[in-house]
Amino acid sequence: MSASHWILPAPELRPFIDRYWSWEGGSGDALPMMLPGTGAELFFHIGEPFLMGAPGALPDRAPRAHLNYAHDSPLMLVADGAVAFVSVRIRSGALRHLCAQPIAELANAQLDAREIWGIELAELSARLSETADLAARARLLDRWLLGLLAAHKRGHALIDDAALRLYYRHRDTQIDALAGHYRISRRHFERLFKQELGCTPKSFLRTARFHQTVRDLFLAPDSEILGLALDHGYYDQSHFIHEFSAFVGERPTRFFAHARNAHFYAPSLKEAGSGRSPR
Template structure:
């Protein structure tokens, strides 16, 4: 069982409606939360956050500069640097949507190269539907009603923006699942397309070129493993992930986060790195959706 963070007395997570499970990994939420949030590390992932109580400020992980107040509903996209999220004074409540790798392009009206390294207000991205999403979640009571609102919102966005492209879907999934040692030219050949076409398609689809997406995916998956396992001796896992040696991993870690691995690892499970919801790993069937009062 996943431990309940002591600063978050009411929290939970659940899968989306069946029609959304190819795009959404999970919904997760915290009610009446207080205390510090962990750093948002660099990675390929995208999440939609909606705060129905309180709010969050964003600042650089290095602690320099004034914090930036975030909109009540905002999208966190692919990022190449670390950010710190700070709760404002008092308890907060939020609901977040964790999207699968490559899924965001099916839900937004623009290419992901326009969204990378940004936090975008839902209203700026989706207009009136984004504004109504925040209003409806702030008036909804209880997780079940909030999840139903999100199901409806994402289903409508999917109907508007779905961009089926089977070879691209397969290529993004392959890079995300196998970031260690996968050659882009071989990936292009196995996809039945040229390398240059693959390189041109990736930025709009995921927010970065295939090689950079591969590096971020490798870092993200390793960081998730180390944080979930509360692992301080990171070298064996780093070597298994494809880093040449300790110096290579430390250099990459510092490039992306500004710190050495020992400064961030070994602090216990972060709610940004829940274990998989699916039985037997990412490829397994999703669990039955829970019912909430």
């Protein structure tokens, strides 16, 4: 039987990191499809890494530590044996503050984290594997991430604000109005947003709406699909089916008939408050 636990990061990191979470299970505890989203997941495997790949493709063994920052494409995760990992859930728009690379180079890719953070990351991965519990691993991750933040935190605070508005207010936010709020042209806003986050504001909003709709459907499985989709700003049933199929490759009724939930779709701690932490 699989088991999942979470813990909050240090207070200084919470604008950038939603949580640390762990998962343990065996080959009989299949992981679900990892759907497109606006944040990122940084995985550290404690045991044998899972397999991952595009739906329908032959999966490959994941690196010992890897970053998934996928806005457009789903990813299948397969546990073919005993699997254990700890993951850093990076908030929407926050990855740019934690690395030196242009974010456009990291989007829609599954990358060996050593290619981004080098030998320091490899040493951290080894120490996490040697550490016994999630609280101790969280302290190691806190120190490392605070160091990254001190080294790489970027300017353009309006991008952080825009990402939050587009994510949490995706139904009511218009891109023209948002650019006007920052007193810049829409063209300049779009160029700056793509430079800093690797996608356009329109693409970000579209993905945020999809991700939150799917998350809410997982968290409230008895909800009526169309009603919840309309609540998130889809125009009608055909609009939601078209968007869902574009992201997932199948219709929503078929997907939810066999889909498995996981911590990828847990409630946002920003929305739920600080919650309870097992520290």
